[in-house]
Amino acid sequence: MQTATPVPRKAPRPRADALRNRERIVTAAREMFVEFGPDVPLDEIARRAGVGNATVYRNFPDRDALVREVVCSVMDRTSEAAEIALAETGDAFEALESFVHTAADERISALCPMVQSTFDQHHPDLEAARERVEELTQQLMDRAKAAGQMRADVGVGDVMVAVAQLSRPPAGTACANFDRFSHRTLQLFLDGLRAPARSELPGTAVTMEDLRQDCPVSSD
CATH class of the missing domain: 1.10.357.10 (Tetracycline Repressor, domain 2)
Structure with a gap:
């Protein structure tokens, strides 16, 4: 009996709230980079974006990526x-x-x-x-x-x-x-x-x- 080839599962689409959080982080980072330069603390970016620090690092593993x-x-x-x-x-x-x-x-x-x-x-x-x-x-x-x-x-x-x-x-x-x-x-x-x-x-x-x-x- 031939074994059926497993169908690859599609990667789950990001949730709407996750996409919104990412957009808020990028917007806040853009504003603060313009105001204070690229060395502004990521904690401050998270605060302006209204998200937790973990959310920032989940989307952007380091400052360079952001x-x-x-x-x-x-x-x-x-x-x-x-x-x-x-x-x-x-x-x-x-x-x-x-x-x-x-x-x-x-x-x-x-x-x-x-x-x-x-x-x-x-x-x-x-x-x-x-x-x-x-x-x-x-x-x-x-x-x-x-x-x-x-x-x-x-x-x-x-x-x-x-x-x-x-x-x-x-x-x-x-x-x-x-x-x-x-x-x-x-x-x-x-x-x-x-x-x-x-x-x-x-x-x-x-x-x-x-x-x-x-x-x-x-x-x-």
Whole structure:
């Protein structure tokens, strides 16, 4: 008599409350990383999320896993904003402007440097999220250039540097209401991207590969 091959059991789906707890932890961690940096105690993150310490460690075995999840979630939301902008059928440059301001609101400037604290800076989740943001940003820029609205001598790296630098408070300051300054400064930068260009930029358009080669992530 032939023995029936056992049917593999499907992994149980996470319960709704477990998913909510994970989302609350990531949200609280994002807020506190922006406010206090990546070394904020996990106990404090658990307290803000309204969960126990064990719940945090059950979802994220160490700080690196939590930082990676926060950065990926921010990048994913930034990509979603880019997709929404690409779906707009109106002014191509205004779509790019909307995306840049949304990216600044996601605090990429504060969170992306935290990738330096992870042991695996080339984790596939991080690389996939980063590549998606870069590709979508390139599409938005290409569309604005094709419409003759954006100067041709800028690259994705130029935009990413501006978002990172112009949405970060000046060093040594505690500026609680920096948003009202950062969006004003970002708009000045965006106006400088419009065609026709009023000046010639030094150097060449900056690509993301240029940034990775000239500004490597520290291994310290």
